[in-house]
Amino acid sequence: MDIISLPVEYDKKKIESRYRLVVIAAQRARELSLGSIPKIQTKAKKVTTTALLEAISGNIEFITGQDAIIAKERAEKINYKKLIEEKRKPIEDLSELEKDLKVYLHEKGATEKALEELFAESEESAEKEEE
Missing domain, CATH: 1.20.5 (Single alpha-helices involved in coiled-coils or other helix-helix interfaces)
Structure with missing residues (x-):
């Protein structure tokens, strides 16, 4: 199994800080734990390791700044329960x-x-x- 070495090497042009890398990996780990399909093949069994490897490899798309704030506001307005009920068909x-x-x-x-x-x-x- 691959071991992630510390310090983690990442593209500093795309991800400007370690904090941003941790936030991206944490959000991706949440998606993976909810059943999302991994974007890379890895021997890692833990979703956190897989998420971190995906973030380092650049396979995850993410937004920052004002675009992220607008996207968050739109997401808060969505009524997910209503969407789920609409998708269910008798x-x-x-x-x-x-x-x-x-x-x-x-x-x-x-x-x-x-x-x-x-x-x-x-x-x-x-x-x-x-x-």
């Missing part, structure tokens, strides 16, 4: 699913009844032997 054709579930539940019920009968018979025979 399942229209439940008939196949219902049929499968009925068969499963029917089989499950039959199995449980058979087990109950089997144990009831074994309990009755055990009681007779005790007498």
Whole structure:
């Protein structure tokens, strides 16, 4: 496994300070932990290491300054719950699913009844032997 050496070498034309590098990597690590696909292939198992490697390699696009402030304000105005609800579509054709579930539940019920009968018979025979 690759080990990130300290101090980390990065392009100072794109990322002007270590603080900016940490912020970029932290935001990318959050995205990766929520299921985003990594932009580079690495042997690293931790999302923080992968995020830092992506930031160093320059595979992440980011904005700074006034553009970042405007983007943050726009993001705060978005109602994410409403967007998620709009994206969800009701399942229209439940008939196949219902049929499968009925068969499963029917089989499950039959199995449980058979087990109950089997144990009831074994309990009755055990009681007779005790007498």
